[in-house]
Amino acid sequence: MFGIPAPTFTEKTLPDQTGRVHIVTGGYAGVGQELAAILYSKGATVYVAGRSKEKAFKSIDQAKFNHPTSTGRLEFLLLDLNDLASIKTCVEAFCSRESRLDVLVNNAGVMFPPAGTTTKQGHDLQFGTNCLGPHLFTKLLHPILIHTAKSAPPNTVRVLWASSSAIEVMAPPGGIAENTTTHSPKILSSQQTNYGQTKVGNVLLAHETQQYLRQHNIVSVSFNPGNLRTELQRHLKGVMACVVDLTLHPAIYGAYTELYSGWSEDVKPDDLYVMPWGRRGAELVRKDIRVGIERGLAERFWGWCERETAEYA
Secondary structure, eight states: OTTOOOOSSSTTTOOOOTTOEEEEETTTSHHHHHHHHHHHHTTOEEEEEESOHHHHHHHHHHHHHHOTTOOOEEEEEEOOTTOHHHHHHHHHHHHHHOSOOOEEEEOOOOOSOOTTOBOTTSOBHHHIIIIIHHHHHHHHHHHHHHHHHTTSOTTOEEEEEEOOTHHHHTSOTTSSOBOTTTOOBOOOSOHHHHHHHHHHHHHHHHHHHHHHHGGGTEEEEEEOOOSBOSGGGGGOOHHHHHHHHTTOBOHHHHHHHHHHHHHOTTOOTTOOEEETTTEEOGGGSOHHHHHHHHTTHHHHHHHHHHHHHGGGO
16 A cells, blocks of 8 residues: 555545535544545535444534534434344435435445354344445435436436455455355355455445446446554454554545545546545456456345345345
């Protein structure tokens, strides 16, 4: 992550966001908190989505203090990606309050929890939080995204998916270790490898969401926010935590990656992947993952997500 070009799309170049509505999952910590504050400073309505009402309101109060002249709104949206049964209620609550959604940022995630940790439905915690929850959340928001796109400029309504440099260095050969019979991802012994698989999963979900929403002039893109100092490292301990910390950058730079992905006119349909701190980079995705997409990997992973979330849709 050294030698990265300086960000070119920041709060200084972001146009006024008055009248636009955005959701940022995990928007009260780290990268999400920085992004939500930038959007609010430009007059946007921003829903800070997550499990902790206390953390959300603390973050909201801080953003309001830092940007006292903003005409935007910051709202808390209760979202538990660990519990598929709760997500439809969350979406219904949002849609009862808003008639549009311009940008959905699937920013929240978990990295390296203790082995064997599961969601409320018994899925591996990393796959459940990083892939299944965001897939269901996004799918349930398709109608309001499509409605918004009817009156918005083409390609300005977007869905963003947080991937990672882990797809290059942690994901197994092919990107995801598939069960050849069910096409479900295998849960491997290494939590680092499993995390890499989920971040490939986010690239695959971005790709398939683009296929579904292309006809509505909606852009779906994944991004590598960069190696950042955030709460994502909370499960790291000892020497590994110290070593990793030496490679990390301030969270604001990840927010610039997200900002470019969701609001820059440079980003087009089929870009697939954005690099730090805001560069189109689909061709830099590991070759075996790109080949996998060409051979149906994304369709199969989407199908698994569909099957696992169907009863909660």
